[in-house]
Every structure is written in structure tokens, then in C-alpha cells.
Amino acid sequence: MPDAHPINSFVGLQKHIVVRWKRHHKSWIELWLEPREQAFICYRCRAVFTGYHDRTLVRLRDLDIASHRVYLWMPRHRVDCPRDGVCREATHLARRGARCTKRFEKLLFTLTKDMTVKAVATLQGVDWEMVKNAEVRYIAGLLRKRDLDKITDLGIDEVSEKKGHRYLTLVTDIRRRRVIWVGRRNDRAVIRAFFRWFGKKRSRRIRRVVIDMHDPYELELRVRCPRASLIYDHFHVIKPMGVAIDNIRRRIQGQLPPEGRRYLKGSRYLLLRPSETLTSKQCISLKELLDLPGNVELTTAYLLKEDLRAVFRELDPKVARTELRDWKRRAMESGIPEIIDYVKMLNRRRFGIQNFFRHRQTNGLSEGFNNVVKTLKKDAYGFHDWRYFRLKILRKCGKLESGD
Ligand SMILES: [Zn+2]
Structure with missing residues (x-):
């Protein structure tokens, strides 16, 4: 088959030409390739040889041509290199050990961005391992190219x-x-x-x-x-305060007679959500809950939590520090054991919190x-x-x- 044969322009290979082809059942094609030039490169030292030691044919899946699945039969040569001994040749069409060409691997990789491995495998009629290997190899390559030197x-x-x-x-x-x-x-x-x-x-x-x-x-x-x-x-600093409130709620619930407990049931959500995200109906339920006579501690804790969130919204580091000090004093005065534990924790970790006020980095x-x-x-x-x-x-x- 001459080089000018149209199939070569379809296949678009630079270093190989198609010497024979066969179409099967209107759905797949086999192409036999030969190198354009009698030049074989040692993969280790890159020396070029005009002859080779031996050759084998490998079958590679390639990109489709007009809805025909394409399989290439590609010769793989081994050269007799004086420096490295009998060595495989360097190829650019496919990786060693791969059962498909590099360009087909790239297609698989692109598809896996939005599709599952299984879906890509079904679509392309290959096994999922080929898809996964393609993805792993490409990601690993992209990771090596990252620039990590300017990170502060x-x-x-x-x-x-x-x-x-x-x-x-x-x-x-x-x-x-x-x-x-x-x-x-x-x-x-x-x-x-x-x-x-x-x-x-x-x-x-x-x-x-x-x-x-x-x-x-x-x-x-x-x-x-x-x-x-x-x-x-700040998100992680405020979070344990929510845990403290939940513990107070549970403690109060345990002390109540059974008929009183139902008021607190399901109140966890109301207490822990930021107040501005509650619906008007939820606000009424929250108010009813906090107005219950036995719930003074819970009300105090809830107000403290909302105040604390305001402290962390303060942009001026100096003001924020003063407000936090003031908040801690009020929190200690509440006498609620769960809150006191929380304040002690804040004191142990004051440097990280002050750094947050200074940099406001999240x-x-x-x-x-x-x-x-x-x-x-x-x-x-x-x-x-x-x-x-x-x-x-x-x-x-x-x-x-x-x-x-
Ligand atoms: Zn060599």
C-alpha cells in the first residue's frame, strides 16, 4: 500500500505507515503498521541503528475512525546496542506495556473528568482497568508539572x-x-x-x-x-461552642420530668444554626424554647454563642481582642460548667485566635x-x-x- 493511500491521512501517524488493513463486520478495523524509516532508537542511550535484533507485533487500541473501532498491529523492535546490550526501541506511539496508543489514553483521561470509570469503559468498549490506568498515568504526569515553589x-x-x-x-x-x-x-x-x-x-x-x-x-x-x-x-473556634450548647441541652433534658423533655426534643438544630439563617417559623419555635422557665442556662449559652460569632466578625484586630476579652469575662460569670470549659480552651489557644484576628486568613x-x-x-x-x-x-x- 503506497504512502499516499487515503487511510494514512486518516490515521495521521508520523513515523509509521499503514501497509495492510482489514475491516470486520462493519464495526472494527485492523491496521498493520511499518516504520517509515529504517531507523531504530535505543530507549536508553538514544543511539540510532539502521538494523534491529528482533521484532514482535503488538495490538493496540487506537482512536475510532467513523464509528469503527481501530486496532493497530505495531511492530516493536529490539536493537543490539553496543552500550546497553539487546534493548527495546524508543517509541512515541504507546507506552511500554500499554494496550492502547497514547492518544487513545488521552481520550480516556479527558472523558473521566466528568464520567465514571465504568461509564467510560462501556462507552469505549474497553475494560475499566485500561481507563483507570490512563487516568492514573495522566494525573501523575500533571502532578509532576506543578509549581509548588511560591507557596507561602x-x-x-x-x-x-x-x-x-x-x-x-x-x-x-x-x-x-x-x-x-x-x-x-x-x-x-x-x-x-x-x-x-x-x-x-x-x-x-x-x-x-x-x-x-x-x-x-x-x-x-x-x-x-x-x-x-x-x-x-474562626469556623473551627466557634464549633466547640456549639458542642457545649448541645451538652447543656442534653444535661437539662436529662433533669426534666418526661413530659417536659418533649420541648427540648428536636431543638438541637434551632440552637446550633446561625440565627440569621432561621425561618420566621423557626425563630418563633426558638423563642418559645428559650422562654421556658427551666431553660435559663440554655438561653444564656445561646446568647453567648451569637455574641461570640459577632466578635469573630469584627474586622479591627484590636477591637476584636478587647471584645473577646469582654466576652470571656461574661462567659465565666455565667457559671455554666460547659461554657467555663470552653473559655479555658480558648485561653489555652489564644495565640492562634489572635493570629486569626490579625490575618483574617481562613x-x-x-x-x-x-x-x-x-x-x-x-x-x-x-x-x-x-x-x-x-x-x-x-x-x-x-x-x-x-x-x-
Ligand atoms: Zn543504548
């Missing part, structure tokens, strides 16, 4: 796979709003592993780290970037992460295939592809 602000977040157990640690580049690293579990060793990967040189550039109030993270961070300001995300990405992880778990087989799951998270939240 890090966010560290824990995300639970299920409620309360099996945690992930996500490290984010706050300025560029992307996840740069994913670790299993949420202990001190994870942070150590992160910094080992991140490197000393880059760690020295870190100026601010936003964390939740999780001690293992903090302890390791003090060792790894001693010069960085540790900032508590890790605004964390809200979405939980949902992303949940969605991905189904397609990436969650923790059963950890490596793949990790890469999927980085693809989804790492801004690896242009247009993300």
Missing part, C-alpha cells in the same frame, strides 16, 4: 470519610485555592510525611498556616515551620471537600484503592488541568 500560605484540614472515623488530611495552597497533598489519617505522622515530601527549602517559605484546633497538627507544625504564624480558622475551601470526597469515593473505590482515590482528589481539587 498553607491550610491543613481533616476530612472524615465516614462520620467520626477514617480521616484524611488535606493540605491546601490557600492563595491559589488548590489541594496540593492528601494524606491518610489525621495524626502527627501525617504532617511529618507531608513536610518530608514538601522539602525543607519550600517549608522555610511558609509564613502562615491555617489549621483547625487539632493538637497533633499543631505540635508537628511548631517543629517543621517554627517561623510561620499558626491561625485558627481556609474557605474546607466546606466543599467533604462533598468532593464523598462523590469520589464511589468512583475511586474509596480507601480500597488508596493511591487512585488520592489522585482523584488531587485531580478534582488540585487545579491540575488548564481551565479548572
Whole structure:
């Protein structure tokens, strides 16, 4: 078959020509390829040879031609290199060991952005492992190209796979709003592993780290970037106050006679939601609940919580600090044990809170992460295939592809 044959322009290969082809059942085509030039390159030293040692034919899936599935029969040569011995030749059409061409892999990768692995496999008539391998390889390539040298602000977040157990640690580049690293579990060793990967040189550039109030993270961070300001995300500072209110509610509920308990049943939502997000009907229910004679402590705690939220909304660091001091005094005066414990906790962690007032840096990405992880778990087989799951998270939240 001459080079000018139209099939060659359809297939569009640079270094090979089609020498024979066969169409099967109107649905798939087989093409036999030969190299255009008798030049074989040693994959190790890149030396070029005019002859080869031996050759085998491999069958590769390629891009479709007019709804025909295309399979290429490509010769793979081995050269007799004086330096490296008998060596395989360098090819650009397909990776070693792959059962499809690189351009077909790229198609699979593109499709997996919005489709599940299974759906892509069905659409293209290949097995899911080929799809998954294509995706893994491409993501790994994109990860190597990332620029991580200018990062100054890090966010560290824990995300639970299920409620309360099996945690992930996500490290984010706050300025560029992307996840740069994913670790299993949420202990001190994870942070150590992160910094080992991140490197000393880059760690020295870190100026601010936003964390939740999780001690293992903090302890390791003090060792790894001693010069960085540790900032508590206000969301995580206020959250334990909600837990305190819930504990008060439960304590009061336990002391009430059975007929009184029903008033508090289902009130958790009303008490913990930010007041401005309640509907007018919910506001009335909340007022009724707080007006009940036995609920003085609950009312005090609720008002304190709403005040605390206002303190964290204050933009002037100096005013915010004064207001927080004032708030703590009132909270201590309430005499409610749960609240007193909370204030003690705030005192222990005052530096991270003051840093928040100063920088007002938050890790605004964390809200979405939980949902992303949940969605991905189904397609990436969650923790059963950890490596793949990790890469999927980085693809989804790492801004690896242009247009993300
Ligand atoms: Zn060689």
C-alpha cells in the first residue's frame, strides 16, 4: 500500500505507515503498521541503528475512525546496542506495556473528568482497568508539572470519610485555592510525611498556616515551620461552642420530668444554626424554647454563642481582642460548667485566635471537600484503592488541568 493511500491521512501517524488493513463486520478495523524509516532508537542511550535484533507485533487500541473501532498491529523492535546490550526501541506511539496508543489514553483521561470509570469503559468498549490506568498515568504526569515553589500560605484540614472515623488530611495552597497533598489519617505522622515530601527549602517559605484546633497538627507544625504564624480558622473556634450548647441541652433534658423533655426534643438544630439563617417559623419555635422557665442556662449559652460569632466578625484586630476579652469575662460569670470549659480552651489557644484576628486568613475551601470526597469515593473505590482515590482528589481539587 503506497504512502499516499487515503487511510494514512486518516490515521495521521508520523513515523509509521499503514501497509495492510482489514475491516470486520462493519464495526472494527485492523491496521498493520511499518516504520517509515529504517531507523531504530535505543530507549536508553538514544543511539540510532539502521538494523534491529528482533521484532514482535503488538495490538493496540487506537482512536475510532467513523464509528469503527481501530486496532493497530505495531511492530516493536529490539536493537543490539553496543552500550546497553539487546534493548527495546524508543517509541512515541504507546507506552511500554500499554494496550492502547497514547492518544487513545488521552481520550480516556479527558472523558473521566466528568464520567465514571465504568461509564467510560462501556462507552469505549474497553475494560475499566485500561481507563483507570490512563487516568492514573495522566494525573501523575500533571502532578509532576506543578509549581509548588511560591507557596507561602498553607491550610491543613481533616476530612472524615465516614462520620467520626477514617480521616484524611488535606493540605491546601490557600492563595491559589488548590489541594496540593492528601494524606491518610489525621495524626502527627501525617504532617511529618507531608513536610518530608514538601522539602525543607519550600517549608522555610511558609509564613502562615491555617489549621483547625487539632493538637497533633499543631505540635508537628511548631517543629517543621517554627517561623510561620499558626491561625485558627474562626469556623473551627466557634464549633466547640456549639458542642457545649448541645451538652447543656442534653444535661437539662436529662433533669426534666418526661413530659417536659418533649420541648427540648428536636431543638438541637434551632440552637446550633446561625440565627440569621432561621425561618420566621423557626425563630418563633426558638423563642418559645428559650422562654421556658427551666431553660435559663440554655438561653444564656445561646446568647453567648451569637455574641461570640459577632466578635469573630469584627474586622479591627484590636477591637476584636478587647471584645473577646469582654466576652470571656461574661462567659465565666455565667457559671455554666460547659461554657467555663470552653473559655479555658480558648485561653489555652489564644495565640492562634489572635493570629486569626490579625490575618483574617481562613481556609474557605474546607466546606466543599467533604462533598468532593464523598462523590469520589464511589468512583475511586474509596480507601480500597488508596493511591487512585488520592489522585482523584488531587485531580478534582488540585487545579491540575488548564481551565479548572
Ligand atoms: Zn543504548
